[in-house]
Amino acid sequence: xxxxxxxxxxxxxxxxxxxxxxxxDIWDIRFVKEGTDWYLRIFIDKDGGVSIDDCVDLTxxxxxxxxxxxxxxxxxxxxxxxxGVERELITGAxxxxxxxxxxxxxxxRPIEKVRDFNGVLKAYDDGNITVELPDGNELTVSxxxxxxxxxxxxxxxxxxxx
Numbered sequence: 727x728x729x730x731x732x733x734x735x736x737x738x739x740x741x742x743x744x745x746x747x748x749x750x751d752i753w754d755i756r757f758v759k760e761g762t763d764w765y766l767r768i769f770i771d772k773d774g775g776v777s778i779d780d781c782v783d784l785t786x787x788x789x790x791x792x793x794x795x796x797x798x799x800x801x802x803x804x805x806x807x808x809x810g811v812e813r814e815l816i817t818g819a820x821x822x823x824x825x826x827x828x829x830x831x832x833x834x835r836p837i838e839k840v841r842d843f844n845g846v847l848k849a850y851d852d853g854n855i856t857v858e859l860p861d862g863n864e865l866t867v868s869x870x871x872x873x874x875x876x877x878x879x880x881x882x883x884x885x886x887x888x
Contacts, residue, residue, distance in 0.1 A: 733757045736797040737766065744787040745770060750780060753809045754816055757798070764802040769809040776808035811879040821850030821875075828878040831857060833871055844878050 734755045745752050753769040770776055770784060785806045792804070815821050815829070830844045843865060849856040855875060856866040869875075 733798055736795070737768070737792070740791050740795050740797065741768060741784075741788050744791065745784055748780065748783055748787065750776070750784060753813065753820075757802070764798075764800055765805060766798065766802045767805045767807070769807060769813075771809060771813075781806045781808070812876045815847075815875045815877070818850060818853075821847065821855065824877060825849065829857060829875055830878040831855070831867075831875045832873040833867065834873050835871065837865075841873075847875075 734757055737755055737757070738752060741755070742752055750770045750772050753771045754767075755769070756765070756767040758765050758767070768784070768788075770780060772780065785804065788806075789804070792798075812830075813820075815824060825847050827847055828844065829847045830842065833841045833843070835841075843857060843859060845857040845859040845865070847855070848858045848864060849866075853869045854866055855869055855872065856864055858864050
């Protein structure tokens with residue numbers, strides 16, 4: 727989970743039982759400052775996809791417990807949403823779940839002047855990500871070397887057919 731470790735961990739402990747009760751999985755929790763405002767972002771997932779009602783239901787379920795536990799000292803805005811179709815893969819479980827899926831990956835440092843790669847996620851082993859590139863070659867990098875790895879659900883051919 728991204729964000730501030732202790733705050734995120736404490737929020738997870740409070741929120742996870744409510745999410746489970748609603749049949750939801752916590753995908754990620756982020757506590758971030760943007761401009762002068764702090765945001766607590768809780769990303770949820772479930773088989774078959776997340777609806778707006780799922781977001782509303784979890785928001786209603788956790789507002790009072792978060793207020794009572796008061797794990798965050800400053801004021802913040804609460805956002806509950808789906809991680810989206812181009813969701814960022816963060817945990818080992820995320821990577822394992824999506825082996826065989828198309829991904830896009832940005833590296834912190836370029837390899838031969840290239841930082842952005844796309845292809846099929848072939849493996850995730852002990853923090854190493856292997857992606858089969860469009861030319862058939864495989865690229866293996868440490869997760870620490872990647873700025874992000876996201877599902878690549880965009881296909882231009884889907885739009886060209888219309």
